[in-house]
Amino acid sequence: MKTHEVVIQPGRSERHYWRDLWRNRELLYILSMRDVTVRYKQTALGTAWGLIRPLTTMLIMVFVFSKIAKLPPDPGIPYPLMVLGGITVWTFFSTAFTQISNSVTLNSNLVTKVYFPRLIMPLSSIAISLVDFLVSLGLFILLAIWYKFIPDWHLLLLPAFILLALLASFAFGLFFAAVNVRFRDIAQLIPFIVQVGFYICPIAYSSRLVADKASEWWAPFYWANPMVGIIDGFRWSLLGEKAYFNPQSLLISVSIVLVCLTLSLYFFRKRENTFVDDI
Amino acid sequence: MRILAHVFFLKRQHSHSLLLTTRSSPLMSVITVENISKQYIIDHKKGKGVNTLRDVISENFRSIFGGKKDQTTITHEEFWALRDVNFSIEQGDRVGIIGHNGAGKSTMLKILSKIIQPTTGTVRIRGRVASLLEVGTGFHPELTGRENIFLNGSLLGMSRTEIKKQFDEIVAFAGVERFLDTPVKRYSSGMYVRLGFAISAHLDPEIMIVDEVLAVGDAEFQKKSLGKMRDNSASGRTVIFVSHNLTAVQALCNKTLYFEKGRLIEQGETNQVVASYLSKVSKTRLVRQWDTPEEAPGNDLVRVRRIELIPDYLDDLTHIDVRTSMKFRFEFWNMMDRANLNLSLHLNSLTGECIFNIGTQSQPYGKGLIAGECTIPGYFLNDGSYTISMMIVKDTVTPVFVMEEGITFDVEDYREGIAWYGKWPGYVRPQFPFHIKMLEPVVSES
Numbered sequence: 036m037k038t039h040e041v042v043i044q045p046g047r048s049e050r051h052y053w054r055d056l057w058r059n060r061e062l063l064y065i066l067s068m069r070d071v072t073v074r075y076k077q078t079a080l081g082t083a084w085g086l087i088r089p090l091t092t093m094l095i096m097v098f099v100f101s102k103i104a105k106l107p108p109d110p111g112i113p114y115p116l117m118v119l120g121g122i123t124v125w126t127f128f129s130t131a132f133t134q135i136s137n138s139v140t141l142n143s144n145l146v147t148k149v150y151f152p153r154l155i156m157p158l159s160s161i162a163i164s165l166v167d168f169l170v171s172l173g174l175f176i177l178l179a180i181w182y183k184f185i186p187d188w189h190l191l192l193l194p195a196f197i198l199l200a201l202l203a204s205f206a207f208g209l210f211f212a213a214v215n216v217r218f219r220d221i222a223q224l225i226p227f228i229v230q231v232g233f234y235i236c237p238i239a240y241s242s243r244l245v246a247d248k249a250s251e252w253w254a255p256f257y258w259a260n261p262m263v264g265i266i267d268g269f270r271w272s273l274l275g276e277k278a279y280f281n282p283q284s285l286l287i288s289v290s291i292v293l294v295c296l297t298l299s300l301y302f303f304r305k306r307e308n309t310f311v312d313d314i
Numbered sequence: 315m316r317i318l319a320h321v322f323f324l325k326r327q328h329s330h331s332l333l334l335t336t337r338s339s340p341l342m343s344v345i346t347v348e349n350i351s352k353q354y355i356i357d358h359k360k361g362k363g364v365n366t367l368r369d370v371i372s373e374n375f376r377s378i379f380g381g382k383k384d385q386t387t388i389t390h391e392e393f394w395a396l397r398d399v400n401f402s403i404e405q406g407d408r409v410g411i412i413g414h415n416g417a418g419k420s421t422m423l424k425i426l427s428k429i430i431q432p433t434t435g436t437v438r439i440r441g442r443v444a445s446l447l448e449v450g451t452g453f454h455p456e457l458t459g460r461e462n463i464f465l466n467g468s469l470l471g472m473s474r475t476e477i478k479k480q481f482d483e484i485v486a487f488a489g490v491e492r493f494l495d496t497p498v499k500r501y502s503s504g505m506y507v508r509l510g511f512a513i514s515a516h517l518d519p520e521i522m523i524v525d526e527v528l529a530v531g532d533a534e535f536q537k538k539s540l541g542k543m544r545d546n547s548a549s550g551r552t553v554i555f556v557s558h559n560l561t562a563v564q565a566l567c568n569k570t571l572y573f574e575k576g577r578l579i580e581q582g583e584t585n586q587v588v589a590s591y592l593s594k595v596s597k598t599r600l601v602r603q604w605d606t607p608e609e610a611p612g613n614d615l616v617r618v619r620r621i622e623l624i625p626d627y628l629d630d631l632t633h634i635d636v637r638t639s640m641k642f643r644f645e646f647w648n649m650m651d652r653a654n655l656n657l658s659l660h661l662n663s664l665t666g667e668c669i670f671n672i673g674t675q676s677q678p679y680g681k682g683l684i685a686g687e688c689t690i691p692g693y694f695l696n697d698g699s700y701t702i703s704m705m706i707v708k709d710t711v712t713p714v715f716v717m718e719e720g721i722t723f724d725v726e727d728y729r730e731g732i733a734w735y736g737k738w739p740g741y742v743r744p745q746f747p748f749h750i751k752m753l754e755p756v757v758s759e760s
Contacts, residue, residue: 043428043437062468069454069465076456076497148451149469150428308431311424312354 052304056152063155067162070134074163085170089126093119100239109241111277113182116175117270120278121238123171124269128200128262129229131164135208136225140215143314153307157212161201168197175273189272196269199292203261206295213299213306217313236262243279264288342440344521344552345403345426350435352396352421352576357389395421396432397576403569408553410567410584412560412591417573419556423447423525426554441520441552444470448525450510455499459490459509462498466513480516487542488512515542521552560588560665564737585737592664592699599722600625607647612715615653616706619645619683621720623702626692635728636743639692642721644704645685654678654709659688662719664699669741676710696743697727 075081093115100106101114108114138160139146139153146153179186215221235257237245245257257263264284271280396418403409411419424430425437427445452469453462463484467477477484485491488508490501498506524543543553544566557563563570563584570587572580574594580587603620604610610617624641625634634640642659656676661669672688702721706714727738 041428041437041439041443043425043432043439045432045434061474065465065468065474069457069461072461073454073456145452145469147429148447149445151469311430 046308052152056154059151059155062151063159066155066159070160070163071166082166082170085167086174089119089122089171089174092122092126096122096239106240106244109243109274109278112274113184116178116182116184116274117241117278118239119171119175119178120270120273121236121266123168123175124196124200124266125233125236125238125262126171127164127168127197128204128265129232130167131161131201131204132208132211133225133229134160134163135204136211136215136221138208139212139310140219140222140314146310146314153310154303157205157209157303161204164204179273184274186273187275189275192272193269196265196272199288200265200269202296203265203288203292206292206299209299209303210295213303213310216306216310232262235260237266241279242267242281242284246279246281258284258287261288261291342405343402343438344405344440345554346436346438347399347401347426348436350396350399350422350425350432350437351394352418352425352430353433354393354395356391356393394576396425399435399573399576399578401571401578401581403552403554405552406550407569408567409555410563410570410587411554411556411573412563412570412588413573416575418576419573420447420525421576422573423523423554423556427523439521442471443521443523444514444517444519445523446470446514446517446525447523448510449507449514450498453498453506453510456497458497459485459494459501462509463513466510470514470517471519472517476518484509484512484516487515487538519551521554523554525556560592564588589737593724598724602720607649610647611717612646615648615650615708615714616655617647617649618704618715618717618720619647621645621702621704621717623721623723625723633726634723635726636695636697637692637728638725640690640723641687642690642702643685643687645683646706647683648679648681650679650681650708652678652680655684655714656707656710657686658705658707660703660705661690661695662701662703663741664701667741669695669700673707676707693745694742695725696738696740697725698741699724 075084078084080087096118097115100118101108106114108117135157138156141160142156145151145156211221211225242263245254248254258281264281264286265288267278267280268285268288271278399418399422411422413419421430423445424447425432426439427443427447429445429447450462450466452466454465457465463481464474464477468474472480485494488505488511490505490509493501493505498509501509522543543555553566555563555567567584569582570584571578572587572591580590601620601622603622604618607617607619610619612618620643622643624643626639626641627633628635628637631638644657648655654676655678656674658671658673660671663669674686700723701719702723704717704720706716708714729738
């Protein structure tokens, strides 16, 4: 067997980076399994926590926004179902985003001791959010059955929106992950971003409310948020035509996500060689 | 030695200009290191050293609004962890890397392991590399031994099928059969280390990079792992091994690189390089004297005035060699009215092992200056570096004062009529009488 020659030089990116990444897919799997296994170790309720959190959030929001603030749902859709749909995809995005942002610093013990394509770390950190997501999607299905809500052909588009949410978390998380290595401020910033995002995204309310106020000065800013299209689309594919969905907002989402993803990947690849010097 | 250095000088020139010829030579270089340097910039700041976003932002704001960047509070200091390092390693070589802390050994290993990038230079590596910079890399305390074997194994570059195939052997080598499904946080530190090493010992790379791993674990296990590593290299594997343990380097490595302050200052055959490392490390100090009791080392009971090693140099030599006999002389003040004192001398090797300990008879002394001497004969100590510690003991049991490493000296090698120049083994080199005679000569029947 002819072994290829590895050349180490300053500023030289690994030529076989993507092939290396593919070769390390088992490592990716094992690191993902590690995160998932470790997550609920020594907890009495275990994976039930994946259910409890979205369920209680939903109940509180139903109470606050539907009973107190009296926010209207999309016509024909039960408010709890609309909220849970929003929470499901938002939680998926925000946990993935948080995990990715912290992935490199959390694995600093590996960064300083062993070489592997560093993209493995953010990639493997998605696993937890995926598991949680599947649990809360199951919860949603149960609730939909309870409300006798039968999904239609729109459901076929669900994987596309899940993928888009994932790509979005990657596009933003990857950048923060690389910056986090140098500036730990990021770790402080992330929960704040997630909290703000929760309110500026259509989770507790429907985008229809904003569409009705199209003349307001802040409306364009609302639609510029890439998560709006993703959340609306996700709900639309689950709940059908009755849920509000503006295809234009999807176009915005896709373009922003793709541009950010490209830039983040470039930035991450550029920074990853010096992670060990800064960590 | 001079010739050796010259040869390496030539070799270095070669690797610059005639890279192609070096590569096509019968002994293939698996690792070529050319002009490798690694620079770190150390920020010295007034107050705190943590670099947060705020510092950067406020810094830049000040300059945006016309203020000057604060030049006085931040100074950048360049620090070269490695400087212009050149060497090449051939297939099957077992290479030791030695040097003081901060000499750049670990930095070198991390560059070879692709963990850090050099500032300048090029490294070419042919073959699959496994680096072992710590025992149990990535072990997660919450995971079981079984889970951690897979985690660590795949971090070190093993595939899952490889790990499965070796699994039983790894477990047996580490001796943790009963604890496979226990989280490693419940392991004893010995078990933890054994498991970590067992996994890496079952790697099958062409080049293996090992950092100081043998420093951990008990003696029995160290022996086992050293043996395992030697077996590995017998099968044509290249091993690079960093250690403070010179004995381990000598046992394992055929070539050695000696780093000092980021530079590779010597390379060659292990025994030669280790010897020259030791000679640079040791500082010969034959006399120590204090004129007044106030500045002398000691306490209220005794104070040392003078200790001295007086070699009886042979002919017109000015250094101690294996033939030289020496007198150890000491003077100390006794401040106790009447005390039964005796003296205990420890002669230690540079690595800290005690070669011998001799004591005097206990005798009653009054206040005053006490002197004495002891002779270490020639043809006794082997070549090497040694220290002498002196202990003053009261009533044969209570140490009153210990003077650690008061004297440091080197014994040089000397051989006559022997054509062998390897390192003479052992700490002592006595000349005990042999009586040899022919018992039954074979008479040729012709």
